[in-house]
Structure formats: C-alpha cells, structure tokens
Amino acid sequence: MKYALFLGCTIPARSRNYEMSARGVAGRLGLDLVDIPDFSCCGFPLKSSDGKKAGLLAARNLALAESKGLSICTLCSACTSMLAEEAHRLGRDSALLDETNRELAKVGLSYGGDVKVKHFARVLLDEVGLDRIREAVSVNLKDLAVATHYGCHYLKPSEIYEEGEDPENPSSLEEIMEAVGARSVPYDRQKDCCGGAVLVAHEQTALEMAKQKLDRVKAAGARAMNVVCPFCSVMYDDNQKSIEGRFDVSYEIPVLFLPQIMGLAMGLGRKELGLNMNVVKTKKLTEEITGEK
Numbered sequence: 001m002k003y004a005l006f007l008g009c010t011i012p013a014r015s016r017n018y019e020m021s022a023r024g025v026a027g028r029l030g031l032d033l034v035d036i037p038d039f040s041c042c043g044f045p046l047k048s049s050d051g052k053k054a055g056l057l058a059a060r061n062l063a064l065a066e067s068k069g070l071s072i073c074t075l076c077s078a079c080t081s082m083l084a085e086e087a088h089r090l091g092r093d094s095a096l097l098d099e100t101n102r103e104l105a106k107v108g109l110s111y112g113g114d115v116k117v118k119h120f121a122r123v124l125l126d127e128v129g130l131d132r133i134r135e136a137v138s139v140n141l142k143d144l145a146v147a148t149h150y151g152c153h154y155l156k157p158s159e160i161y162e163e164g165e166d167p168e169n170p171s172s173l174e175e176i177m178e179a180v181g182a183r184s185v186p187y188d189r190q191k192d193c194c195g196g197a198v199l200v201a202h203e204q205t206a207l208e209m210a211k212q213k214l215d216r217v218k219a220a221g222a223r224a225m226n227v228v229c230p231f232c233s234v235m236y237d238d239n240q241k242s243i244e245g246r247f248d249v250s251y252e253i254p255v256l257f258l259p260q261i262m263g264l265a266m267g268l269g270r271k272e273l274g275l276n277m278n279v280v281k282t283k284k285l286t287e288e289i290t291g292e293k
Contacts, residue, residue: 001127003073003118004065005033006083008230009041011075014238015230017274018075021259022120024268028136029128033073036064044082058086059100063111071116073123077229081153081160084117088160119154121228121258122163125172130179138267139290141181146261147222148173148184149213151232152193167191176258177226180265187220189213194235210235211243214251224285225255233257237279254282264289 011019026033043057061083065072074080090097091113101110118126124133155167165172168191174184195209214236217225227233237255244250255278263273264286275282 001030001123002032002034002070003123004036004039004068004070006036006039006042006061006065006072006074006076006079008074008076008079009045010230010234015233015257017260017277018230018233018257020272020274021257021263021268022075024272025259025262025266028263028266028268029124029132031073031123031128034068034070036068036070038064042076042079042082043086044078047082054082055086055089056100056103058083059090059104059111060107060109062087062090062115062117063104063109066111066115067109071118073118073120075120075228075230077119077151077153078231080117080119081157084160085157087113087115087117116162119228121154121173121176122161124176126163130175133176133179133262137180137265139181139265141261141265141289142183144182144261144285144289145185145221145223146177146182146226146256147187147217147220147224148177148190148226149194149232149236150191151227151229152197154228155191173226173228173258177261180262182226182261182265185217185220185222187216187222189216194229194232196231196235199235206235207239207243207246210239211247211249214240214243214253215249217253218251222253224261225253226258226261227255228258240280252280254278254280254285256282 039061041057043054046054104110150170155170158167177184195206199206225236233255260273
C-alpha cells in the first residue's frame with residue numbers, strides 16, 4: 001500500500017496537525033505515504049477564474065505522481081476534488097489529453113492517464129480495510145460521542161469518484177469512527193457546507209453558516225467534531241471563538257481531524273497527533289479518554 005501524499009497548500013500552512021496525525025496513523029496501518037517535493041498547488045483556487053490553467057496545474061501533479069508509478073492520496077477535500085476531476089476528464093477525453101500533454105512537454109512532463117486519486121479516508125476504507133483498523137485499536141473510545149462533518153468536496157461531484165458513495169446518504173466516515181470505537185452522533189442538516197467557500201467574500205455569512213452547524217452539533221450532545229478537510233477545520237476550530245464572541249454563544253467543542261481520533265484509539269500521544277495545535281483545547285477531552293496529562 002504505497003501512495004504519493006498530496007498535501008496541497010493549506011495543510012502545510014495551517015493544518016500541520018492533520019499531516020502529523022495522518023502520517024502517524026498510516027505508519028500504524030502499514031500505509032506508505034511517499035513525498036514528492038515537486039508537487040504544487042492542485043489548481044482549485046484558480047478554477048472559477050481560469051479553468052484551463054487550473055486543469056494544467058492539476059495535470060502537472062498527476063504527471064509527477066505517474067512518473068513515480070504512484071497513485072495519489074490526498075488529505076484536503078478540495079484538492080481531492082480538483083485532482084480527481086481532472087484525472088476523470090483526461091481519462092475520457094483524448095483530445096484534451098493531447099492538448100494537455102503539449103503543455104506539459106514544455107516542463108519536461110507527460111501524462112498517460114493512469115493515476116488514481118483517493119482521499120485518505122477512502123484509502124483507509126478501500127485499501128486498509130475496517131478489520132485491520134479495528135485490530136490496531138488499543139484505547140477504548142466508547143464514551144467519545146463524535147459528530148461527523150462530511151463537507152462538500154469529499155463527496156461531490158459524485159460522478160468522479162469510483163467508490164459510488166451516495167452523497168445524499170453517506171456513511172464512510174461514521175464507519176471508520178465506529179471501527180475505532182467512537183460513537184457517531186447523528187444531527188440535523190449534517191451535509192450542510194461549513195461556510196468556508198464564502199469566507200473571503202462575506203465573512204458574516206460564512207460564520208453564520210458555521211454557527212448553525214455548531215448549534216446542531218451541540219444540541220445533539222456531541223463531545224467533538226470529526227472533519228476531513230483543512231478548511232472545514234478553519235471554520236469550526238480556528239473560528240469557533242470568533243463565532244462565540246460575535247453571536248454571544250458558547251460551544252467549547254473540540255474539532256478533530258479524522259486521523260487524530262483514530263490515533264487516539266491506536267495509542268498515539270497528543271504531540272504525535274498535533275492535538276496541542278488545535279485551537280479549541282483538546283486536553284480535557286483526551287485526558288478523559290487516555291489519562292495522558
């Protein structure tokens with residue numbers, strides 16, 4: 001099980017805890033994540049203003065992975081969507097592939113159309129498997145009630161993902177939570193966007209969207225949130241204090257990346273998982289789970 005690890009832009013800048021915990025969990029599960037230093041931005045930020053250039057950025061990354069004989073494992077859901085959508089297009093449009101390769105030739109690359117792009121969570125499900133995940137668990141998480149946030153790009157556009165998960169009725173992230181012993185908490189309007197997509201354009205709207213989700217998570221009795229995208233974490237973790245101040249509410253809901261929760265169940269330490277980097281304090285929660293001070 002060997003994949004090229006695609007970190008994108010946001011994770012190295014703002015979500016090192018996501019990377020650290022993913023590497024730690026991958027190591028416990030025998031998943032080899034290979035770094036390709038020449039990887040660049042996936043192209044997603046350019047997509048709405050210049051789709052062609054965005055596609056070329058994505059294709060360049062696909063070509064780099066292909067040159068190493070590897071498929072791509074992503075952590076960011078937007079990166080997953082951008083790279084997987086371009087791989088999907090290039091695999092079905094020979095004229096576009098030829099045009100793309102003419103451009104890639106200018107930087108000494110070519111792409112044959114054989115790279116698969118999978119989110120880390122899908123690699124865990126499809127390659128590692130729930131049985132192997134269960135075998136790696138050493139800490140009881142039965143008292144941890146977790147509200148999972150899927151976000152937008154982990155599931156959509158659904159036609160580009162081979163797994164065939166129903167974007168209107170997803171279950172994959174809850175399956176992983178239950179495999180490590182945590183209790184998944186259902187809550188109203190679970191599939192709503194975090195608001196991150198409009199944060200730059202209209203901060204008030206974005207924070208209101210995140211507030212509505214946090215309101216429902218708290219009402220459902222969750223002790224923590226589970227996210228798989230760095231920008232969703234920005235909205236719920238980084239901005240939680242701002243939301244509490246602006247709307248005169250209180251949550252104190254730790255927002256954990258999927259591999260942080262998995263790593264707790266596997267006995268990895270707080271610093272190994274980057275839990276000391278989370279904005280909403282996690283120490284009380286983890287002390288109750290693991291006893292680690």
